Amino acid sequence: MANENNHNPFYQHNHHDDELNNSNFSFPQNFQGFDPSSHSTNFTDYLHGSMDYNTLSKAFDLSCSSSEMNISSIDDNNTKKSSVGISETLNSSESSSSNEAVIQEDSTKSNKKDKQPKLGCEDGDDEKSKKEKENKTKKKEKKPKEPRFAFLTKSEIDHLEDGYRWRKYGQKAVKNSPYPRSYYRCTSQKCIVKKRVERSYQDPTIVMTTYEGQHNHHCPATLRGNASSMLFSSPSLFAPTSMGLEQRLHQDFLAQFLPSYTQNDIQQQMFHQNLPQILPHHQQQQQQQQQQFQHHHDYGLLQDLLPSSFPRKQEP
DNA sequence: CGCTTTTGACCAGCGC
DNA sequence: GCGCTGGTCAAAAGCG
Numbered sequence: 286m287a288n289e290n291n292h293n294p295f296y297q298h299n300h301h302d303d304e305l306n307n308s309n310f311s312f313p314q315n316f317q318g319f320d321p322s323s324h325s326t327n328f329t330d331y332l333h334g335s336m337d338y339n340t341l342s343k344a345f346d347l348s349c350s351s352s353e354m355n356i357s358s359i360d361d362n363n364t365k366k367s368s369v370g371i372s373e374t375l376n377s378s379e380s381s382s383s384n385e386a387v388i389q390e391d392s393t394k395s396n397k398k399d400k401q402p403k404l405g406c407e408d409g410d411d412e413k414s415k416k417e418k419e420n421k422t423k424k425k426e427k428k429p430k431e432p433r434f435a436f437l438t439k440s441e442i443d444h445l446e447d448g449y450r451w452r453k454y455g456q457k458a459v460k461n462s463p464y465p466r467s468y469y470r471c472t473s474q475k476c477i478v479k480k481r482v483e484r485s486y487q488d489p490t491i492v493m494t495t496y497e498g499q500h501n502h503h504c505p506a507t508l509r510g511n512a513s514s515m516l517f518s519s520p521s522l523f524a525p526t527s528m529g530l531e532q533r534l535h536q537d538f539l540a541q542f543l544p545s546y547t548q549n550d551i552q553q554q555m556f557h558q559n560l561p562q563i564l565p566h567h568q569q570q571q572q573q574q575q576q577q578f579q580h581h582h583d584y585g586l587l588q589d590l591l592p593s594s595f596p597r598k599q600e601p
Numbered sequence: 602c603g604c605t606t607t608t609g610a611c612c613a614g615c616g617c
Numbered sequence: 618g619c620g621c622t623g624g625t626c627a628a629a630a631g632c633g
Contacts, residue, residue, distance in 0.1 A: 452604085452605060452606085453605070453606055453607080454606090454624095454625070454626075454627090455607095455608090455624070455625055455626080456606090456607075456608075457622090457623065457624075457625095459623095460621095460622075460623095466623085466624095468624070468625075470625095472604090472605090479624095481624090
């Protein structure tokens with residue numbers, strides 16, 4: 286890979302800029318569970334902050350047929366980078382033809398693993414062989430992956446409130462990390478959105494939240510005018526331009542927001558301004574969370590995770 | 602009682 | 618084919 290930023294573990298620039306989705310970034314090396322050497326990701330999947338997925342989807346105009354952003358589309362046929370690539374978003378097959386219908390939301394086909402109940406435990410070889418046959422036939426149908434967004438959040442709380450209700454359905458130990466990864470599913474009926482939460486083992490103050498899929502319902506806490514949507518409604522960022530996505534993110538998102546907002550600032554805005562009014566039953570929890578957010582403006586660590594060319598917060 | 606969390610088992614995909 | 622790992626299931630336990 287041609288890379289003019291080899292010195293920076295975070296940044297991988299792809300010079301083949303004819304497709305937006307070639308703007309690849311890797312995860313910081315210090316984030317376990319996302320080995321940057323094997324999991325490349327699009328920067329658009331890797332926004333810093335704690336916006337919920339739908340907000341982002343809207344903000345990025347990430348409708349399934351969006352021809353503009355082409356966010357995180359990676360051809361499943363020719364990537365196969367790893368089994369866990371955080372940004373390996375589906376979009377099987379059609380990518381050669383470009384900008385259209387990029388991120389397909391093929392959840393109907395997808396859930397082959399959601400699943401065969403393993404009812405009636407092992408009735409013998411017949412059952413087993415049946416299952417094996419079924420599995421073989423199913424193996425050929427590749428499960429399209431939902432688009433994913435990952436967030437780094439500096440917080441002492443693993444499971445951050447985002448307005449949706451989640452049910453934890455699994456937890457796994459992360460290789461080489463003392464911190465487990467938790468798996469959550471949206472509790473809303475028929476909503477297939479999932480999220481994973483894990484903590485960096487090198488900087489335990491950083492929580493990585495990965496959203497997968499799109500909510501098919503409104504946020505239980507209808508976040509009117511919340512900070513996240515305000516932040517992401519920047520016309521300059523989301524208006525179609527001839528500028529590459531990476532550049533736009535670079536110039537607009539980071540230049541506008543990061544220098545003036547630490548991640549904690551953003552989160553605190555969200556929680557302070559919106560959620561307590563909308564989620565009275567969660568108020569106590571919110572307040573507890575707010576208290577646990579650190580109020581310092583230690584931006585250094587996050588800066589370290591950013592590409593070296595990104596604008597930096599000015600020291601006073 | 603209903604919902605959520607915990608946790609061991611299971612499954613699928615990938616690399617060797 | 619085998620082993621490893623990530624992801625998911627589902628029974629049991631916990632909780633309000």
